[in-house]
Amino acid sequence: MVEAAFAVTTGHGVTTARHDGSNDDDFRKTARERLAGGVDSDCTTRERQTDPDWRAFIKGCGMASRQWLKRGLGRWRWHSRPNVSALEGRRSGAHPVAGRELSSRSEPRDPSGKANNFSDYDSMRRDFSLAIPEHFNFAGDVLDKWAQIEEQQQQLGLSEPKPALWWVGAGGAGGGDGGEERWGFRELAERSRKAANVLTGACGLGRGDRLLLVLPRVPEWWLLNVACIRAGVVLIPGTAQLTARDVRSRLLACGARCVATDESLAPLVDLVLPECPRVSSRLLVSAGGRRDGWLSFHDEFRAASSRHECVKTDSKEVMTVFFTSGTTGSPKMTVHSHGSFGLGLTTNGRFWLDLTPADVMWNTSETGWAKSAWSSVFAPWTQGSSVFVRAMHRFDSRTVLKTLVDYPITTFCSAPTAYRMMVQEDVASFKFRSLQHCVSAGEPINPEVMEAWKRATGLDIYEGYGQTETVLVCGTFKGMKIKPGSMGKASPGYQVEVIDEQGKVVAAGEEGDLAIRIKPQRPPWLFTEYLDNPRSSAATERGDFYVTGDRATRDQDGYFWFVGRADDVILSAGYRIGPFEVESALIEHPAVVESAVTSSPDPVRGEVVKAFVVLTEEYKSRSPQLLIAELQDHVKTVTAPYKYPRKIEFVDQLPKTVSGKIRRVELRKKEWDRS
Incomplete structure (x- = not known):
């Protein structure tokens, strides 16, 4: 079931009923001998690839065996179509660095904008199938598999690991204020196991306990995300802009046993702590920082073991709780399971973002919101892509534009407000050598902004619509006609309608409430409930539908058009x-x-x-x-x-x-x- 979950989630694999190397001990023994002894074990990656004995051995293998060797996938049987770019499409050689000429594999695969993971919208909708296994854990069932693939690729001398997480400080690579961190999937796996031991050891957290995590864009935020998933600890992200009043209300509402934050927010936590008796431990994430009553994450991390057994979580088990953004009222606590986000965000990564392992994804969302889980954690790592992070104390248009020039970012996601600010600059003077795909979500993006961006860059902005409670609901996907101002069409996995007050579907062109059909079967990638708020949870349902609270119309072509929040x-x-x-x-x-x-x-x-x-x-x-x-x-x-x-x-x-x-x-x- 683990292997099936990885195949279903990533969409990467090969189909063959022939020898796949998984049961042929002689073949595997020979391969290992060739790796360890038949070829000089001290040779470099490039030397191994060009060694005549090694090449002769590869040539003598059957096709399926060569696939096993080249892709490093002999330990898994797959049931999806071949995807050569999944592993062979990774960049070869050293990590790309700022300003370096990119290899041909980093260039757009199709200048027409044709999708990599699907042929067209209709077939994508028709063929979509995502089974939810009984047990699923994103850290163990997806990230650890990418780590094993990375290890096997290195053993076979195919490539150097590319970053799973590529973090650049506010001062840029080589500059002040943080420098640069790059972790491959293997390093991410090892570090997250150590961090999981910190949570279950020093912090005293067990499966189902809740942790409030409030950090800016620092590598430890991603590390603790994965650590919580590994340990079965329920993660509750919060924005770094919280006030003392916000901290108090969130701690009381969510019942967190532990708070993890940095030195900027720690005094606020201490201020309200006497009113929050359920908090039993505090974790300070600050390089070299110390504070009375707080555990030092870095001290505990250095002392922690890298051996940790990933919890076998149920797919329906609570994984994370997000506070909504509160655009129309007080924030609500939205519960997501290991399946709803861990598997459900496959639709975002594979289809809307159209990511492959060759891609470098940059999402500018703040860490406290569900959009970070969407495009900075689950969607890119599901596809084996690099997550790029630029630490910025505040949004700066020129810094963002220059970053898109200096780094090999292929896919960019930002809010409409950010695009509106960027088009005020001379965007055409910034030459994006790697950028291929631009998307926007969070609120509607104005057609004028889309047109200005296209004039300056030659790239369309693909709009997506979703909520904290959902994965992608509607979107403009590659290959579709872009209708500026439209939210696009329904995402795979959702049946989206516009309904009236009685829960009946309205005619094309008629305004109503945007809704998702939940009967006879509720989509598994919809939120579970609003925590401790049954009245608000029940209010989201009308007849056979989950009601988003947004007003919209649908045209004759199936495109949805946002009107506004119902209020x-x-x-x-x-x-x-x-x-x-x-x-x-x-x-x-x-x-x-x-x-x-x-x-x-x-x-x-x-x-x-x-x-x-x-x-x-x-x-x-x-x-x-x-x-x-x-x-x-x-x-x-x-x-x-x-x-x-x-x-x-x-x-x-x-x-x-x-x-x-x-x-x-x-x-x-x-x-x-x-x-």
Whole structure:
């Protein structure tokens, strides 16, 4: 079942009923002899590949045996189609470094943008099948298998290991503020076993105990993620921007027995600790740091054994609890199982991100949110890809753009807000030699931003839609026609519909609630529940559907179009107006950096559209009244005239969650409180 889980999750393998090397002891003995003795054991990788005796031995093997040798997969039987790029497509030679000319295997495999892991959207949906085994553990069943493959490749002299985790400090490679760390899958496995022993030993945590992890983008965040999975400890990530009040409320709500954080947040934990009696241990993750009452992670890590038996977790067992971003109210605790994220995010990695082991994936999400689990842990490592991390104290457009130039990043994911900031720069002057695939999620991305990025880079932005409660729900996939402003089509594994208040599917073009069918069978890659909140959990279901809380339409081609959060839709004089369309119209005007649209009370119409607008520098000195009229006229020409903002207020910044999403609920409340 372990081998089947790895094959199902990664999609990598070979099909053959012939000899695969797994039972032929003589063949395996001979191969090992050739590795250890038949070829000089001190020879380099390149010498072994060119050694005539070794090449003759390889040539004399049958096809299946050569596959076993070349791919290092003789210990597993596979049941998926061949995927040569899965292992042979890895980069050869030394690790790529900043500025170095890339090998041909790092270049786009198809300049037309054709997908690597599927032929077209329809067949992807039709052929998708992801069985959930009774037991599954991402660390043991996926990461350890990549580590074994890496080891066998090295033994066979095929390649040097590429990073599973490639971390660059805020100062860049070779610079100050952190330098650079690169761990292959073997090193990641060994380090995470030691870290798991720290959790179960010094911290006293057992299977099912909860750990609140609050760290910025440092390698230890990834290490402790994997360690928790190995040990069966329930991971509860938190953003590094938490206040003392946030820390207190989260500790009381989640019941964590241990807190792991750095020196910046440790004083806040100590401040609220007397009110949180369930916390029994505190782990300080700080190089060389010491604090009374806290265990030093690095001290405990150095002393820990690298021997650890991975817990055999049930697929339905709780793996992680994420706090929602709280765009419409207080954050809820969303429970995910080892199967829902550990296996479910296969759809993100294999299809939306279209990753292979040759890829280097960079996702700029903060560590406290589910999007980090999506694109910085499970999706790329499922596919054997490198996870690239750049430590930044704050988002800086030029730093991001320069990083995309300096490092061989092939796949890039960031929030719409980040893309909006980047297109304000001279993007065309940055030459991305490796970048092939750009995606965006978290909130809708405006068509104008997509067009500006495409003009500057030649690359499309593929939009994805999902929630903390789900994996990818809708997306624009390679090979599909891109309709700017659309969320794309339903993701494999979900049957997505637009429904009315009675739970009935509405006609194409009609607005309703975006929903996922959960009957007769609930998709395994949907969240389990909101922890200790049965009322909110029950409120997500309507008839045969899980209701996302977002309003949308679906066109005749099956593309979904975001209207807004159900609470954000504006009802004005009988018209229903979604904020996103108005915001997209506004951002097309050169005066607008970003905007937020909400309702405002009106004695005649009940409520009207109001826009809060952040201006570009060159327009801040303009006459406010003239500029308001200009923006109103602009919106009338771009979209239906009744949607134009009858009220406009210029602001320096918009209220946002710590994950960067606009809090329209806050603006709406202030606006209505004024009346």
